[in-house]
Amino acid sequence: MSADAFLKDFHLVATIGATPNNGVDRQAATEEDRRTRDWFAGFATERGWEVRVDGIGNMFALVEFRPGAKFVLVGSHLDSQPLGGRFDGAYGVMAGLHAAARIEEQVRAGGELPPFNLAVVNWFNEEGGRFAPSIMGSSVFAGIMDRSAMLEVRDLQGVSVQEALGGIGYLGSDAGPEPVSYAEIHIEQGRILEREGLQVGAVDSSWYTQKLDIEVLGEQSHTGATAMADRHDALVAASKIVLMVHDVTGDFEEEALVSSVGQLTLEPNSPIVVPRRVHLVADLRSNSQSIVEAARESLLRDIAALAEEHDIRINVKDFDIRANQYYPESGVELTEKVAADLGLGVRRMQTMAGHDSVAMNRVVPTVMMFIPSVDGVSHCEREFSTDEDMMAGVDALTAVARELVFG
Numbered sequence: 001m002s003a004d005a006f007l008k009d010f011h012l013v014a015t016i017g018a019t020p021n022n023g024v025d026r027q028a029a030t031e032e033d034r035r036t037r038d039w040f041a042g043f044a045t046e047r048g049w050e051v052r053v054d055g056i057g058n059m060f061a062l063v064e065f066r067p068g069a070k071f072v073l074v075g076s077h078l079d080s081q082p083l084g085g086r087f088d089g090a091y092g093v094m095a096g097l098h099a100a101a102r103i104e105e106q107v108r109a110g111g112e113l114p115p116f117n118l119a120v121v122n123w124f125n126e127e128g129g130r131f132a133p134s135i136m137g138s139s140v141f142a143g144i145m146d147r148s149a150m151l152e153v154r155d156l157q158g159v160s161v162q163e164a165l166g167g168i169g170y171l172g173s174d175a176g177p178e179p180v181s182y183a184e185i186h187i188e189q190g191r192i193l194e195r196e197g198l199q200v201g202a203v204d205s206s207w208y209t210q211k212l213d214i215e216v217l218g219e220q221s222h223t224g225a226t227a228m229a230d231r232h233d234a235l236v237a238a239s240k241i242v243l244m245v246h247d248v249t250g251d252f253e254e255e256a257l258v259s260s261v262g263q264l265t266l267e268p269n270s271p272i273v274v275p276r277r278v279h280l281v282a283d284l285r286s287n288s289q290s291i292v293e294a295a296r297e298s299l300l301r302d303i304a305a306l307a308e309e310h311d312i313r314i315n316v317k318d319f320d321i322r323a324n325q326y327y328p329e330s331g332v333e334l335t336e337k338v339a340a341d342l343g344l345g346v347r348r349m350q351t352m353a354g355h356d357s358v359a360m361n362r363v364v365p366t367v368m369m370f371i372p373s374v375d376g377v378s379h380c381e382r383e384f385s386t387d388e389d390m391m392a393g394v395d396a397l398t399a400v401a402r403e404l405v406f407g
């Protein structure tokens with residue numbers, strides 16, 4: 001498979017769910033997600049690869065060399081954030097497909113038969129924008145989230161994961177392949193590689209992250225007829241929480257803690273009604289677990305005081321807690337070696353963003369690689385990586401996957 005073929009496929013897939021400013025909107029289990037899945041299945045079946053869909057919508061394209069042998073998995077996710085970028089996730093799946101096609105070509109052309117099989121995977125709902133928590137499909141596959149509980153998760157419209165996956169025809173019942181290792185390539189979503197003029201990141205660890213699900217319960221009343229002193233406005237309290245979540249980062253060294261409220265829904269959401277309920281989700285991340293825990297403690301104290309001050313109820317629940325992951329040294333060294341062999345600049349780095357590899361690293365040796373992101377921006381339409389960097393990444397992933405498949 002040539003570099004041109006990769007670029008042609010990548011830019012074709014970017015048209016599915018395309019948004020006006022070069023982004024995509026392909027949230028999990030939507031019609032746009034279905035179309036990218038159909039494309040993935042088409043790529044595989046054209047090559048005679050078996051496609052399997054498991055009970056949480058993960059898709060596997062199997063390149064079997066040795067019946068009965070375990071599988072090296074490569075992949076990422078084709079779903080996106082709302083108004084997301086066209087590289088986050090999709091790049092890794094497309095790179096995986098093309099790496100697998102190249103490796104198969106070489107093996108079928110009479111090369112040595114490897115001891116392991118290869119499978120390309122499109123994990124369900126990595127982004128978690130529509131259905132929280134994120135990294136859902138790979139976490140269920142890894143056995144760290146419960147499948148039945150995840151099938152019951154609902155979006156803001158009340159549609160469950162089970163209904164949505166069934167609705168697009170991707171709630172499967174196949175067993176996934178038995179993995180021996182996992183490799184993923186992704187855009188950096190930061191600006192380190194760009195700043196240092198490097199092409200490859202060898203990811204050695206991930207940050208500690210957790211979310212807070214916050215429900216503020218005030219009292220619904222008339223915005224005109226209710227005396228100011230009688231109002232129990234859920235949005236006023238929620239607004240103070242948004243600021244607390246932002247300001248708590250200031251209690252620590254610069255950039256040691258990052259946090260935001262990214263989601264907020266308000267009921268009943270009418271110009272003439274004092275809001276009765278606000279639901280917010282805060283995302284706290286740090287390299288240090290104790291910093292996240294200290295920030296959480298401080299927020300819980302301040303939120304309790306706020307509830308008392310406003311005479312309203314505030315319920316807070318922890319969810320989506322992800323421990324730091326340390327990727328095996330052998331995989332980090334493999335990425336460094338492959339990059340050096342290809343003449344690509346490489347450095348070790350951490351990931352602050354979550355990836356399917358964070359789940360997979362809990363169960364099999366996992367390799368995580370980055371390519372540069374222009375301006376470091378992501379989860380937005382402006383997200384961009386150059387064709388040249390993408391192609392270098394496909395070469396690097398192919399070499400890594402080949403090493404893993406040949407054991």
Ligand code: GLV
Pocket residue numbers: 126127134352353354355
């Ligand atoms: C999801 O994209 C995450 O970074 O957690």
Ligand code: MN
Pocket residue numbers: 077088089126186354355
């Ligand atoms: Mn991603």
Ligand code: MN
Pocket residue numbers: 081088127379
């Ligand atoms: Mn993402």
Ligand code: MN
Pocket residue numbers: 126127353354355
């Ligand atoms: Mn992510």
